[in-house]
Amino acid sequence: MARKRIDHVGIIVKDLEASIRFYTEVVGLEVKSRFTHPNGVLELAFLGFGGSDETEIELIQGYNDNLPNEGKVHHVAFTVDDIEAEYERIRKLDGVSLVPGFDSITTLPNGHRYFFIYGPENEWIEFFQR
Numbered sequence: 001m002a003r004k005r006i007d008h009v010g011i012i013v014k015d016l017e018a019s020i021r022f023y024t025e026v027v028g029l030e031v032k033s034r035f036t037h038p039n040g041v042l043e044l045a046f047l048g049f050g051g052s053d054e055t056e057i058e059l060i061q062g063y064n065d066n067l068p069n070e071g072k073v074h075h076v077a078f079t080v081d082d083i084e085a086e087y088e089r090i091r092k093l094d095g096v097s098l099v100p101g102f103d104s105i106t107t108l109p110n111g112h113r114y115f116f117i118y119g120p121e122n123e124w125i126e127f128f129q130r
Helices: 016-026 085-090
Strands: 001-014 030-036 043-048 056-061 072-078 113-118 124-129
Touching: 001 016, 001 085, 016 030, 016 056, 043 085, 085 113, 085 124
Parallel strands: 001 056, 072 124
Antiparallel strands: 001 072, 030 043, 043 056, 113 124
8 A cells, every 4th residue: 555645636627728727827837737537527737836746736627517616626636656455455445335336446548546435425546656
């Protein structure tokens, strides 16, 4: 069970361009990567400070625009060293459920890999390997 840090926080947005402008111009983040998810529906942008490998903000367009204002944070992601080993460990735990549709390891176009589980309040927890 290798945990390094919180990798990123995913925020659902209605307008990716407007959100990128806000987070770059107002907050001072820079776009580190941007692409279409392998499902062909979601548009993703990862933003951070100064090119460092710190915790990032992931903006997600195309997921669900009907959440209340206080429910826009989609997930918290934790960096792991070995996504396959972590996936196998999690699958063996009693009382832990994988999120349907995200219950296998997905590889993004930039090579990052992930899967999701539910937390105790049905919040989404992502295990993420860069």
